[in-house]
Amino acid sequence: MRFLPSQATTLVPVPFDRGQRRKGVALGPQRLLDEGLAEQIKELGWDVDVKEEMKTMCDGVEDIDAKGGGDVDGMRNPSSVSSINEHLSTLLQQVHSSSRLPVTIGGDHSLAVATLTATLTHHPEAGILWIDAHADINSPSTTPSGNLHGCPVAFLLGLEGTNVPPFNGWVKPLLKPERIAYIGLRDLDSGERKVLKQLGIKCYTMHHVDRYGIGHVLEEALSYLGAPEKPIHLSFDVDALDPSVAPSTGTPVRGGLTFREGHYICERVWETGSLVAMDLVEVNPDLGAKREEDAKATVAVGCSLIRSALGEVLL
Numbered sequence: 001m002r003f004l005p006s007q008a009t010t011l012v013p014v015p016f017d018r019g020q021r022r023k024g025v026a027l028g029p030q031r032l033l034d035e036g037l038a039e040q041i042k043e044l045g046w047d048v049d050v051k052e053e054m055k056t057m058c059d060g061v062e063d064i065d066a067k068g069g070g071d072v073d074g075m076r077n078p079s080s081v082s083s084i085n086e087h088l089s090t091l092l093q094q095v096h097s098s099s100r101l102p103v104t105i106g107g108d109h110s111l112a113v114a115t116l117t118a119t120l121t122h123h124p125e126a127g128i129l130w131i132d133a134h135a136d137i138n139s140p141s142t143t144p145s146g147n148l149h150g151c152p153v154a155f156l157l158g159l160e161g162t163n164v165p166p167f168n169g170w171v172k173p174l175l176k177p178e179r180i181a182y183i184g185l186r187d188l189d190s191g192e193r194k195v196l197k198q199l200g201i202k203c204y205t206m207h208h209v210d211r212y213g214i215g216h217v218l219e220e221a222l223s224y225l226g227a228p229e230k231p232i233h234l235s236f237d238v239d240a241l242d243p244s245v246a247p248s249t250g251t252p253v254r255g256g257l258t259f260r261e262g263h264y265i266c267e268r269v270w271e272t273g274s275l276v277a278m279d280l281v282e283v284n285p286d287l288g289a290k291r292e293e294d295a296k297a298t299v300a301v302g303c304s305l306i307r308s309a310l311g312e313v314l315l
Contacts, residue, residue: 002273003123003231008047009101009310011038012091014054016084018061018077019110019149022250024286026058029105031285031299032306037105040303044311051095057087058107073164076146082166085114089170092118096277103306106281108250109136109237112152113171119233119277120156120174126276127225128180131265132237133253135185135192135203140164142191149282150189153180159195177201181221183265184209184240187253206255214261218268232274234266234309237282238302247288248298259301266308278309 013029038048061080068079075081088104088111095102096118104115109132119126130136130153137153138144141161155162158173177199185205188196196203202224204217225232238246242256257265269275283302288294304312 003276004101005099006047007045008099009041009103010095011048011050011103011105012054012088012095013050013052013105014084014088014107014111015058016054016061016107016111018065018080018084019108020147020250021076021145022284022287025106025108025250025282025284027285028283028299028302029107031295032105032280032283032302035299035303037303037306040307041310044307046310051091053091054084054088057084068166071146073140074143074146075140075148078140078148078166081110081113081148082170085111085117086170088114089117092277093121096122101275102277104277104279104281106279106283108149109235109281110149110152111281112136112235112279113155113167115235115277115279116152116156116175116233117171123231123276124174125226126179126231126233127227128175128233128235129221129225129269130180130182130235131184131240131257131262132182132235133184133187133239133256134237134251135182135188135196137192137195138189142189144189157199179225181224183217183221184257186255187251206257209257209261214257214264218265222268222272227274228272230274231276232269232272233277234269234275235279235281236266236305238280238298239282241301246298246301247294248284248286249282250284250287251282262301262305263308266305267313270309270311275309278306280306
């Protein structure tokens, strides 16, 4: 069974970088498109369109933050993070309603406030498969850095400290703790560890991947989320991969998923027929010890992860 009636996808590039402090991640979406991502997906038999409305809005984020007062109550750029996410959520809900599979190309992971809101509005029973070195479950009151790319899951769970302006005007606690599973965790703040344990959230760290293998871990996670009977939203931060595989990202952490482990996750999610939305975020072409070489490698792996999630196989 597939949740989509046809193989139609909409790519939504969002060149947004204000959820964190490293410049360059806004360049990621265009680099993936320049690599030929849309054409590559068409070759897999998909009907592909690209909605570029968010590009124009992202061009004005500095003005949005200037009017909103910049950093507020320990949050970095809350005005632009909220505004961009609210508009993106509306756009993605339109994509869902047209029976197309939205693929959001970031930009930083604060965009998941919008992508999860859109998916859970359209598919309230959806499970979230979160592939990341980080849990992104800090609240604005617990984040050590103030970077809101570390907070999207907290907002959707409605954790204490997230009911704050400007988010409380539109963000709803649509996510239940039992409807998310993490794979690839290896860098957690102390507050995040506490929340994950208190809520009993399903977490597979790199220790679990090493001990049991990615196949076993992923089958457990998919079963837990109810695939293939229930829809799956795949949110993939490239820093889940080891920096030797994806060096051009803002918060690299050694000891991550291999090239094959990352692709196996995407391939297996496609096999379930449950995929209804995907995010691919945190590609930063400006970073890496060998800047252009590392950027090309990271962009290439980003494209191939998306292709794998949309059905690319060897045979």
